[in-house]
Amino acid sequence: MSKELIRLRDLCMAYDNEPVLNNINLYINDKEFLTLLGPSGCGKTTTLRIIGGFVTPTSGDVLFDGVRINDVPPYKRQINTVFQKYALFPHLNVFENIAFGLRMQKRPDPSGPAGKKLVRIPEEEIRERVMEMLEVINLKGFENRKPDSLSGGQQQRVAIARALVNRPKVLLLDEPLGALDLKLRKDMQIELKRIQQQVGITFIYVTHDQEEALTMSDTIVVMDKGSIQQIGTPEDIYNEPKNAFVADFIGESNIIDGIMVRDKCVKMYGREFPCLDGGFGENEPVDVVIRPEDIDIVPVEQGQLVGTVTNVTFKGMQYDIIVDFRGFKWLIQTTDHSPVGARIGIKIDPDGIHVMKKSSYSGMFGDYSSFSEEYDELDDASLALDEEESEDEE
Amino acid sequence: MRNKLSHFAIPYVVWMALFVVAPIIMVVVYAFSAAEGGFTLDNFANMGTYAVVFGRSFKLALIATAVCLLIGYPVSYMMSKEGPRFQRAAMVLIMLPMWINFLLRTYSWMSILENNGLLNRLFQRIGLIALYNQVFGTDIEFFHMLNTQGAVVLGMVYNYLPFMILPIYSVIIKLDHSLIEAARDLGANSFNVFRRVILPLSFPGILSGITMVFVPSVSTFAISKMLGGGTDLLLGDLIEQQFLGGAYNPQLGAAISLVMMVIVVVCMVVMNRFGEGEEQAVML
Missing domain, CATH: 2.40.50.140 (Nucleic acid-binding proteins)
Structure with missing residues (x-):
């Protein structure tokens, strides 16, 4: 928990002059598990989408490693997203779903002259990295299955693998466990935390579920009505709530x-x-x-x-x-x-x-x-x- | 699963039996009978002479289907990207010609394409024909457009294009937007989003569009009669002639219908197989 990776500076967002975010100031450290927690409509998902590059803020800056990235499109950010309803490609099998990001990538030819020539990632490497991810998510042997033949929890894990295989610096998760039943959700909470520690990258997690937030997070950001109410560790938030909203929202x-x-x-x-x-x-x-x-x-x-x-x-x-x-x-x-x-x-x-x-x-x-x-x-x-x-x- | 509501299906079952199943059985029976009665395979044996017609019909129907796809897909795709008001307006424009009788629509194409028709007069007015004569050293007064295979294909495309656009459009419009966002998130640029996600996922729409254009195109007779001048016989014309025309021979007509039906069904089954890997295509 050391280096600052992302900073949101005076971030404001409005849809049709209806403010959704007011002056969000937040920094996120490298390798941190940070949760944006709040009731629906509090602006947490909008914040996440701004970090992911799907929405451009009305005003304010998004800094990544000290560089302003407001106008950088999603596919050029070292950030990947796990979507609320998984958004797995139904026409591709598990292997191809996970390999999707790798097949999109081009990088400088490592063997060629240090020049401009960009090459695709070779097939063996794709295979290796996808298999490695399947191991991380405990779904070895599922590579030829289609997403609709998987359970909700398995689909969820494929969605995570599909994002992680690109080795992003940050993984954004938008209520990823919302569609799972209670038992599975609890298992996945532990699983997610394990994956985060194993791959050692920053997770930014959005949820309205205070228990999820308390279980997994290093840092919780409690939001309401487009403003940050409190930032702190789960213990801080629970034991030292800053105002009546936080006290009421987290626990009884x-x-x-x-x-x-x-x-x-x-x-x-x-x-x-x-x-x-x-x-x-x-x-x-x-x-x-x-x-x-x-x-x-x-x-x-x-x-x-x-x-x-x-x-x-x-x-x-x-x-x-x-x-x-x-x-x-x-x-x-x-x-x-x-x-x-x-x-x-x-x-x-x-x-x-x-x-x-x-x-x-x-x-x-x-x-x-x-x-x-x-x-x-x-x-x-x-x-x-x-x-x-x-x-x-x- | 029997419930009381199933009684409401009875009229439909009766309808189907009377007007779909019974005619098919009659076609089969006729196809295997001689004019004076009795079983025979002669109707099929004599069909070789018409191989050219089969070939021509399938060729024109294929071309028309391909053109419909080439026009219909981009139209559907662009429509789906516009706002809801534009989409509704575009939908009305696409459906509008279908509110006019099929024969009337085709007749109006005749007067558009005629030697002294609307188009030729326009070409004369803007000097296109003079230019053509100059460039190619010819001396024509009009372009010969009516009574060509091109006119037949045009008629097919014009009449059946909505059947290509509608299924494709309805599939694209229902695409989960988060899939597109996911693809962009994973590093796909606009082209790759289209090629890797939108196009493969709109396959079911493409398949049913192809079916809905190809099947009526291959069996059409009104279009070829009116725009093709009846010189280049198509399957539909051939069958019509056997039942209504001078070449009265309903047994042969039934046999040709049967063969055409079998070919079309085989085509569809093959297509369905082809599309099986994609999401379940709704066909036929």
Whole structure:
């Protein structure tokens, strides 16, 4: 994780005067696994397509190795793409699909005089490199199969091999696992990470699936409404979300209005809680994030807060319980069962409290009053599924 | 899979039986009968005399099909690249002639191609004929265009071109755009994108276009009669003569029809084989 490879500078994009990207500034290191994460319409795919050269930004620069490449067509960039629906050539078999890029290439004749003469890659070398890729993706023996006779996961891997065989410096992946079922998706996540480490190049990955992002990435870029909300490692993003949007989008969060009384002390519900955060103004209004798994249920008399259980859902590894604290409902994940209607106390360790500055997203997320409806509201059903899944793991 | 809706297919089945299957059976029966009744193979044995007609028909139909393909493919391809409004307008223009009766369309070509027709008068007006006489040292007043094989091919191309454009266009328009992006991403320039991706993937459209132009072309008789002057007999004319013309001999006519049908079917099967490697071609 060293050298900077790609830089996006003040990137703006608008379709029909409708802004899609606002001032994107981002650098991507060599050999990094970077994920652009956000809900649909947040601009992540547009960002990827700009890097790939399929779209020209309205303003701003794309730098590759320090050189501006805004106007370089896709086929002249050292970047290859794995498309959302694989886009394998249906008329070619697996071998020819993977070999496609190599057959398109011309390079200076290595044996001839150091001149201009460009030659095609010799057939033996193509064969060798395709076979090598088939080994990387574990599909040896499939070279004569047509794409439509392969399973979704196999097609996916062929699409990756087809891109990687050209030895690009960067591989762009546009929701490549979106069409796979859950089990396969999990396998492919691990597989992708393994491939990335094996070939040692930069992966730029687009997804709306926070679990995918957390599992694979070195760096996550959270986007919403055409702007970058936060850049950081998966741990940073999860533990130190910058605003209510990030806190809500990544995992489950209770987001409570608070006042930063002083460093390491935040006031919620009129009560002071010790925390680890500092650097805010005195008595500054803040958003406080508390993850559902960081809350301990204790007897009422020992509780920092006392509330009433209004809903219990059994999730296998834990119960999701909704607790009403003076009208504001929290989600708590616990292995102990508490019946609906019970009065319970809760205790939060200082490191379970995360304080964020107020933002335009304040007050929009983090209340579980509409817990059951929230799942119905999600326009993307798979997103809801993923979130449930990730809870199981946490 | 029987359900109640299948009853709605009965009229169609009856229709097919009456007007498709029964006539074919009749053709076969006639082809193997003598004029006075009884089984015979004479109808086929006598057919050698007409080998020239077979040859001419297939040659003209092949030329017409090739011309349709050469015009139709680029037209379809360019249409697919334009905006939706252009595409709709172009589609209407392509379909428009088909709303006019086939015979009327062909008649109008007669008056266009005639010795004193529209084209020749235009050529006279712009001095093309004078120029021709000067260059070649001839002394003609008009180009002889009507009643030539060229006119017949023109008639076929004009009448059947939409049948080439439509299937090709509908295949190209449905091409997954991400395939083109993928090819560009993998280093293909515009030419290679076309040659390696678009062209092979439009093969099913090309195959059905060829079928839909070749089959009616090879059996046409109205076009050759009107634009060819009936001098260079085509298969369609020959068959017509056996049933309606002076050479009344329905048994021979049936035999010729049968042979032509078999040849066409064999051609189609071979083409289908050829196209099998590509996506499944919808034929016939």
